[in-house]
Amino acid sequence: MSKKSLVFLLIPFLLFSAAFSASADKKEERLWEDEIVYSLMVDRFNNGDNSNDEGVDLSDPANKFQGGDFRGIIQKLDYLKDMGFTTIMLSPVFKNEENGFHGEWVNDFYETDPHFGTVDELRELVNEAHNKDMKIMFEFVTTHVGQNHPWTKDPSKKDWFKTEAMDSDNKWLNGLPQLDLNNREVQRYLIDAAKWWIGETGVDGFSLSGIDQAPIEFWEDFSAAVKEQNDHFYLTGTASEGTEDLKKYQEAGIAGVVDSALTKPLRDSYSIIDVSSKSLMDVWEKNSAVYPDPQSLGALFDDRNSTRYTKDMVDKKQYPGARWKLALFYLYTQPEVPVVFYGTEIAVNGDLPPDNVPVMNFRADEELMEFIGRVGIIRQEQKALSRGDMELLYEKDGMLVFKREYEGETVVVAINNTTKDQTVVIPSEKIENDKELRGLFASDLVKSENGNYKIVVDREMMEVYKLADKAGYNVPFIFSIFAVFIVFGLFMYFAWKRGKKRNPYE
Incomplete structure (x- = not known):
């Protein structure tokens, strides 16, 4: 031959x-609903540069800076990527007044706080994250400024403020000068500042608090302006507790509206055992009927303005490790974008601020971190988990089975938040006949037999199955x-x- x-x-x-x-190298465009977000307070995460530690007082974490900075986050990018996080959400980075470690006492919208580092270092953080296929967002404050902001002493800026100060249970915010977001000059200033930060740093998105404090026309203009800078720029936002109709903000361009209606059912469903999960399904049914893009909503257990979710478990005399695994498994397999607050991976406990934002401890048990990494990989690999719809298949007293589907791909999730091993029989017509469910988490295998799928899950355990043809x-x-x-x-x-x-x- x-x-x-x-x-x-x-x-x-x-x-x-x-x-x-x-075909393997061809990458599908990553949408906002494909992200897994790690939210952190810059000052409390990691100190990577001691040269900017002026005013740091480790003996007074309630009132003083603790040293966290952009350099420290850069040093921990691999740590976050290994846990499967794709987006890092930073607390406000603007220059603050003395002891404004939380970022809320804004003194200058065009400078970073020197305790965190320079604009160049923030740009470096963004670039390093991009090199690892991760994105950076930060909270863009629009509702208030610090007590001593130069505008408060400028008579020409008097109509930039509301007559009433901020009224909040959070001592960081209460009494601060409140911007009048109906004022066109204020609107133009904030929009120009937002565009400047995008151009200077390449940041991928903003988180906007108190979105219900501004007219919807402002958010339409704000969204259009930032997306002129970057077509794929992400906007997320939170509204005051009790706000019912958040649909208009998503229609205005704030795709990642935080689903405040979901937080309490999330916390209640998994902070204790043998509790019904029906309220979680009710929230999803309502959202899917109301929102134009319900998969883009943000889902979270806690943030820097609330008590830690671990506190719920401890108060109910529950072991946080098992509770957190079940809770996170639901968070990562439900339709909305998971937002995980820093320290969750070590089950940080804490009451209201500042008790809930300790300096991050990286010398903790790695079991929960490894768990987060595993479920993070599963969510990234299964588009049905990030983009698919959701259908309840079974729920009783904490045993929950639901289906997710997207473009012909089907996954089935089973979570047993009960004190007993559970067996659930799902008729084939609710899934698909003559197939098998292959476990992606615990490697379980369930084949359809006699027109049914018999799913067995041990107490306080979970599984996510991929629907596939029977092996041959x-x-x-x-x-x-x-x-x-x-x-x-x-x-x-x-x-x-x-x-x-x-x-x-x-």
Whole structure:
């Protein structure tokens, strides 16, 4: 056989290999609903640069800076990526007044706080995150400024403020000068500042608090302006507790409106065992009927303005490790974008601020971190979990089974938040007949038998299944393997024969 003949024999396999590699390398555009967000307070995360520690007092965490900075976050990017996080949400980075470690006492909208680092270092953080296929967002304050902001002493800016100060249970916010977001000059200033930060740092998004304090026309203009800078710029937002109709903000361009209606059911459903999860399904049914894009809503257990979710578990005398795993498993398999507050991975406890924002401890048990990483990978790999719809299949006293579907892909999630092992029989017509459910988390396998799927989950355990054809012999694959061996054997044989002709005495 000539070399030319061998080449023609190998061409189909080379083409197959090239096509496979090309399809594997082709990356689908990442949407906001594909993100997994880690929210952190810059000052309390990691101190990477001691040269900016002026005013740091480790003996007074309730009132003073603790040293966290942009350099410290850069040093921990791999730590966050290994846990599966794709977006990092920073607390406000603007220059603050003395002891404004939380970022709320804004003194200058065009400077970073020197305790955190420079604008150049923030740009470096963004670039380093992008190199790791991660995104950076930060909270863009729009509702207030610090008590001593230069505007408060400028008579020409008097109408930039409301007559009443901020009224909040949070001592960081209460009594602060409140911006009048109906004032067109204030609106233009904030929009210009937002565009400046995008241009200077390449940041990927903003989180906007108190979105219900501004007219909807402002958010339409704000959204249009930032998306002129970056088509894929992300906007998330929170509204005051009790706000009912958040649909208009999503329609105005704030896709990631935080689903405040979900937080209490989330906390109540998994802070204790043997509790119904029905309220979670009720929230989703309502959201899917109201919002134009319900998968883009943000779902969270706690943030820097609330008590820690671990406190609920401790107050109810529950072991936080098991409770957190069940809670996070639901958070990562439900439709909305998971937003995880820093310290969750070590089950940080704490009351209202500032008790809830301690300096991060990286020398903790890694079990929960590894768990977060595993479920994070599953969510990233299964588009049905980030983009799919949701259908309840079974719920009773904490045993929950639901289905997620997206473009022909189906996953089934089972969470057993009860004190007993549970068996649930799901009729095939609710999933699909003559298939099998392959466990992605605990490697369980459930085949359809007699028109049913029999799902068995141990107490306080969970599983997410991928619907697939029943396992059998993959004839095309087996044939291709044999063909490769045959071609290789022929090549070796003719090479040996050619060698014999050259040296007949061997």
